[in-house]
Amino acid sequence: MSTADGRRLDPLVARGRRAVERALSDLPAGSPVVLGVSGGADSLALACLAAFAAPRAGHRPVAVVVDHGLQDGSGAVARRAAEAVGGLGIADVLVRRVEVGASGGPEAAAREARRAALETVADQRGAAAILLAHTRDDQAETVLLGLARGSGTRSLAGIAPVAGRWRRPLLALSRAETERICVLAGLSWWDDPHNADPAYARVRVRRQVLPVLEDALGPGIAAALARTADQSRADADLLDGLAAVLARTAVRPDTTVDVEALVSAPPALRTRVLRVWLVGAGTPAGALTRDHVLGCEALVTDWHGQDGPTLPGGVVVRRCAGALHLVRPPA
Missing domain, CATH: 3.40.50.620 (HUPs)
Structure with a gap:
């Protein structure tokens, strides 16, 4: 050329x-x-x-x-x-x-x-x-x-x-x-x-x-790390797409989450749905940590009456009647 x-x-x-x-x-x-x-x-x-x-x-x-x-x-x-x-x-x-x-x-x-x-x-x-x-x-x-x-x-x-x-x-x-x-x-x-x-x-x-x-x-x-990014992006895109499908079933119109819809889901999808739910409900994405999401997941997979995590802004996640709710405790 x-x-x-x-x-x-x-x-x-x-x-x-x-x-x-x-x-x-x-x-x-x-x-x-x-x-x-x-x-x-x-x-x-x-x-x-x-x-x-x-x-x-x-x-x-x-x-x-x-x-x-x-x-x-x-x-x-x-x-x-x-x-x-x-x-x-x-x-x-x-x-x-x-x-x-x-x-x-x-x-x-x-x-x-x-x-x-x-x-x-x-x-x-x-x-x-x-x-x-x-x-x-x-x-x-x-x-x-x-x-x-x-x-x-x-x-x-x-x-x-x-x-x-x-x-x-x-x-x-x-x-x-x-x-x-x-x-x-x-x-x-x-x-x-x-x-x-x-x-x-x-x-x-x-x-x-x-x-x-x-x-x-x-x-x-540098080239190897760039290849890692390409592979990770393909995996993340697939998982995010599957999680979006699951979220349409699990997240109810009243913005609560159906526990039964998540309990048998793979952890990689379950945690993604929970994160999407929390961000969609107003939790700042930059302030939402892995511990917050895992605390919510425990309400689905290992619940024995405990409250979930307190999110940025003071909102608490609770399980009630087979669903996860976002509750703001009284001042």
């Missing part, structure tokens, strides 16, 4: 372009697609690949450079990134300054602000998809963090390639490969100082844990 001027196209660039085309293959013809750009190597590589692949697939790319305003000079970084993306031939390039709150910590707050900005532009442009530049290294870090938290199969499933209109076409590429794509395109990227700050758990995984694993177990750890 060759470029327009007759030069041989680098196989890595060809692979990246095909990955972007596959990520867009099911979208309505002619629909715009939004690209999330930060100025880092990953997102500039995504813009470089999408500048070719999106129009070829019949989609107009809209690049959105998000300025979080968290560091001195962030506006200048955003402007340089926008200029670089414009130089790739993407005509629709926007810079959006966001206000980052404090809820959930700085990393989570920045992510939420960024996602909100991208969704707003996607809504305004009628975009069918929002493309993000997560790589195989991001996937490996996410799996290790999930493993450390003991969060179960869904956490080990890592970052989904497709989640609604969010698409991540570069999950099969390494961070080093996105840097290589930028070099080939003559793009200079910005290294976010936060990506080197050991105060963040993800940075410690990247700079300390993964290198130790590579040294002790040999190369290819």
